[in-house]
Amino acid sequence: MPRRAPAGAAAHASPAPDADAVECVLLKHGEVFLRGRNRARFEELLHDNLRHALRRLPGATWVEKGRSVTMVGGEPGLDTLVESVRRVIGFNLVQPAVRVGSTLETIGDHAVRALRRAWQERSGGRGRISFAVRAKRRDKSFPLTSSALAAAIGERVCRQTGARVDLSSPDVQLTVEVDRKGSYLSWTRLRGQGGLPVGSSGRALALLSGGYDSPVAAYRAMRRGLACDYVHFTGAPYTDAASVYKAYALARELNRFQPGRTLWVVPLGKAQKQLAVAGAGRFQVVAQRRLMARTASALGQRLGADALVTGDSLGQVASQTVANLAAVDEAASLPLLRPLLGWEKQEIIDEARTLGTADVSVLPDEDCCSLLAPRQVTTSARVTDLRRVERRLELDELVGELLAGAWPLEPGTGCAVPGTALPGQTRA
């Protein structure tokens, strides 16, 4: 039996159960249901994340939970709801629908309307259109079997609209699901994000630079259930603020896929200079990456992260050879995950476009990695060589200073959090 749960803390509008037709969105659960005994926890997280997404919308909303399906509706209207819930990771299918009374007559009326609506959306009602009806009878007290229901509805739609039946590749698929509380009629099926509910695999700290790769990597980590905070290293005081603005805008886009999390900004410029003065030479870039890995690990541990995430892709640039990636791993005290290791650059850019991060990534900025970059970057850094450079610095102290200089931004709200300090850190 579906349970109804309020979506927003403040506002809660209920669908009138006996209203003629209630617009809503059906969300079909994804992989979450492969999870046997963990199912209840996964489902709880999925619904928490859904409620977070709905709270950002203007107007009251409602959520009803069924088996393997969740229904959502409310004041923001169908288009706004669909746009918002499509971003919630863990739902495979998103179907705008109407809930109507469970009589053949009523379902038939609304099927005709739904077909006309889909026709209008597709071609402004012009030309010919084909359709198929798929029916599912979850309420076994309904008098017709699923196939008899589909046939009866199909016949009526055909007769009243002149649309053609095509069961193999219809232009429009009408779906009728008969439930105890009513019947759901939908005219389109949109792909959801799929994946595991954010938070179900723990937490991570994603290293966010300004490029295409790292936001896509963070998204992929989220899709495997990791709730991601972000860290961005800037070349400050030797670079301007452009890269911070970009990281902020990227984190904001990414936060649309998860309950909003924090972006930490760490000025790295002075430490980069220290590495250069220590004679890093052609190891400069890898030495910087190791310092980022060390600092991000320390930050991540304080934040309760289980792993780091980067946008490295094997062989994409000189710093991303197996030897160099291994040298960076060696400096990280948290597991370093690289979701894009086997991806082509074009695949990454295509996904960045789909996610909406590409428009930000393409903007120019002064990347801290190009600051002090040697003309030639080694492709086979050895840990012994890097340690020789690092021994000339007080590494622990340096990491401590970098952490003390880290500042948090909340990309959902656009302002620094006054007085926010790292756990265990006091701010002046």
Ligand code: ATP
């Ligand atoms: P991206 O497109 O993400 O910038 P890239 O192709 O430019 O990646 P690199 O610059 O070699 O590759 O960086 C590899 C990874 O290291 C990035 O994907 C990111 O996770 C991390 N990284 C690099 N620079 C920074 C930075 N300034 N701040 C935080 N993370 C960084």
Ligand code: MG
């Ligand atoms: Mg980069």
